[in-house]
Amino acid sequence: MIKIVSISSYLSKTGINVFDSGDENLNTYLKKYAGQNELRGFGRTFLLVDQFLIIGFYTLSTTDVDWLSLPNEEKKKLPKYPVPCLRIARFAVDRKYQGKGYGKIMMRDIFIKTLSVASVAGVYALIVEPKEKAISYYTQFGFVKLANVGSYALPVATLKKLIGEK
Numbered sequence: 001m002i003k004i005v006s007i008s009s010y011l012s013k014t015g016i017n018v019f020d021s022g023d024e025n026l027n028t029y030l031k032k033y034a035g036q037n038e039l040r041g042f043g044r045t046f047l048l049v050d051q052f053l054i055i056g057f058y059t060l061s062t063t064d065v066d067w068l069s070l071p072n073e074e075k076k077k078l079p080k081y082p083v084p085c086l087r088i089a090r091f092a093v094d095r096k097y098q099g100k101g102y103g104k105i106m107m108r109d110i111f112i113k114t115l116s117v118a119s120v121a122g123v124y125a126l127i128v129e130p131k132e133k134a135i136s137y138y139t140q141f142g143f144v145k146l147a148n149v150g151s152y153a154l155p156v157a158t159l160k161k162l163i164g165e166k
């Protein structure tokens, strides 16, 4: 049965070493840096696993975005301060499992976690800086481009509607 677990409770080094998303930077991040960042509290990494097999992983951290980069409609509603956000810092599915809906499962989990964080701390939007080839992957979920930066944002207010929260 598949489940999503924190990297801090995952014990197979082999599982991490054989993970291959087809993107060397993402593979290296999982192998070398995800564990360190977990210990430092810089990034929280979660694995979609089937037993010890890693199907995919994602990392979340906090960030803020410049008020100026927001769409005009949003700017009108907000003060001219940096806007607190949650960031999808890394997101990848193993090549063998791509195109089978596992990314969607992880994204839904991120949405739920984002709403949970937003219920106890200020979070205006979920942010991602997608690789060129993955931009349309994120826009299908409703992420919209921010001005003058490579980031895409999905406001928490939109997320609530997607997940069916009032």
Ligand SMILES: CC(C)(COP(=O)(O)OP(=O)(O)OC[C@H]1O[C@@H](n2cnc3c(N)ncnc32)[C@H](O)[C@@H]1OP(=O)(O)O)[C@@H](O)C(=O)NCCC(=O)NCCS
Pocket (backbone or CB within 6 Å): 021, 022, 023, 026, 091, 092, 093, 094, 097, 098, 099, 100, 101, 102, 103, 104, 105, 129, 130, 131, 133, 134, 135, 136, 137, 138, 140
């Ligand atoms: C991009 C990635 C995370 C998608 O995960 P996945 O499990 O293959 O995607 P899913 O099977 O959940 O796809 C969900 C939907 O997105 C579409 N999709 C998949 N990859 C896509 C892409 N790169 N661009 C646009 N749409 C894509 C699928 O066709 C599917 O559409 P449907 O619901 O209409 O059938 C995965 O392919 C991957 O890890 N790629 C290499 C690393 C990478 O680019 N990571 C993103 C870094 S920003």
